[in-house]
Amino acid sequence: MYDPTRLAALVAVAEAGSITRAAERLGYTTPALSQQVAKLEREAGATLLVRSHRGARLTDAGELLVVRARRVLDELEQARHELARLAGLSGGTLRLGTFQTAGIQLLPQVLSAFRRAHPDVELAVANYEPPDGVSAVAAGEVDLALTHTYEPAAPAPLPASVALEPVLVEELVLVTAPGHALAGGTARLSLDRLAGQPLISMAPGHPSRAGVEAALARAGATPSVLVETPGYALVCALVSAGLGVAVVPEMVGRTAVTPVGVRQLEPGDLRRTISVAHRTDQAAPAADAFRALLRGAFGRAAQRN
Incomplete structure (x- = not known):
C-alpha cells in the first residue's frame, strides 16, 4: 500500500516541475522530499521521475501513478471533511478567552495545531483578565478560557456549569x-x-x-x-x-x-497554575478537540514534581 504522504509528494513535484519548488511548497527540505520520492519508487518498483538541470519530469509510470494518486488524495480529503462534519468539527466558530501571558506564550502553537487539524472551524480570541474568563465561559460568551490561580490562596468558588482543567x-x-x-x-x-x-x-x-x-x-x-x-x-x-x-x-x-x-x-x-475553563453541561466537539491539543502540548508540565 502506498503512503499518502509520498503520493502527495509525487503530485507536488508533478505540479511544480521540480523537486526544489515542490519542497518549498510543502515545507520540506529538498533532500527530504527526494527521499520521499525515492521511497515511493521503491514501493512502486519503478522509476517515477527523471531529474535534469531543468527540473524533474514524470516517466510513464509516474504519469500513471499521479493520476491515481490525485484520486486517492481527493478521496482522503473528502473523508476528512465528512468525518469532521460527523464529529461536529466542520464549520462554526470556536470562541477562546485568554489572558495576556498565556495568549502570547501558550496559545499560538496550540491554535496553529488546531487550525491544521480543523481548518473549517473559525477562531475568535478575546482577552479576559482572570478570573473574568471563568465568568465568560459560564455566561456563554466564550467556549473556553485560559485562566490562572495562585498559591497560596483561598480557593475561589466556580459556577456550577464550569470546570477547570490544569494546563501548566x-x-x-x-x-x-x-x-x-x-x-x-x-x-x-x-x-x-x-x-x-x-x-x-x-x-x-x-x-x-x-x-x-x-x-x-x-x-x-x-x-x-x-x-x-x-x-x-x-x-x-x-x-x-x-x-x-x-x-x-x-x-x-x-x-x-x-x-x-x-x-x-x-x-x-x-x-501559579494556568488552567482552561470549560462548560460541563453541553456537548462541544471543537472545544473538546482544543482541550485535547492543550493536554498534548502541556500535559507533562501540568504535573507537579
Whole structure:
C-alpha cells in the first residue's frame, strides 16, 4: 500500500516541475522530499521521475501513478471533511478567552495545531483578565478560557456549569535589575532574604495575588511601588529600572522584554497554575478537540514534581 504522504509528494513535484519548488511548497527540505520520492519508487518498483538541470519530469509510470494518486488524495480529503462534519468539527466558530501571558506564550502553537487539524472551524480570541474568563465561559460568551490561580490562596468558588482543567503549573521567581545583589548565584534564594527589599507589588487586594502578597509581607519585603492592576510587563519594566524587586511567574521572568535577573526561591511553594475553563453541561466537539491539543502540548508540565 502506498503512503499518502509520498503520493502527495509525487503530485507536488508533478505540479511544480521540480523537486526544489515542490519542497518549498510543502515545507520540506529538498533532500527530504527526494527521499520521499525515492521511497515511493521503491514501493512502486519503478522509476517515477527523471531529474535534469531543468527540473524533474514524470516517466510513464509516474504519469500513471499521479493520476491515481490525485484520486486517492481527493478521496482522503473528502473523508476528512465528512468525518469532521460527523464529529461536529466542520464549520462554526470556536470562541477562546485568554489572558495576556498565556495568549502570547501558550496559545499560538496550540491554535496553529488546531487550525491544521480543523481548518473549517473559525477562531475568535478575546482577552479576559482572570478570573473574568471563568465568568465568560459560564455566561456563554466564550467556549473556553485560559485562566490562572495562585498559591497560596483561598480557593475561589466556580459556577456550577464550569470546570477547570490544569494546563501548566509554574513556580514564582524573583526578578531583579541586572547586577542586583540578589541576582547572583544559581542556588535558590531563601524567602527571608527579601526582608527590607523594596518590592514592586501587584495590587494586594487583587484576589489572585492576595495570598502571594501576604507571604511576601510575612517575609519582610517592603512595598515600594504598587501596581494597581495586574500587568507583569509593567512590573518587570519597573524592576529593570531599579525601582525594586518583584516576584512573578517564571514564564513572565524568562520572557520579559526589559532586562531582568531571574532567581528561584526557597521554598518553591509560591506557584501559579494556568488552567482552561470549560462548560460541563453541553456537548462541544471543537472545544473538546482544543482541550485535547492543550493536554498534548502541556500535559507533562501540568504535573507537579
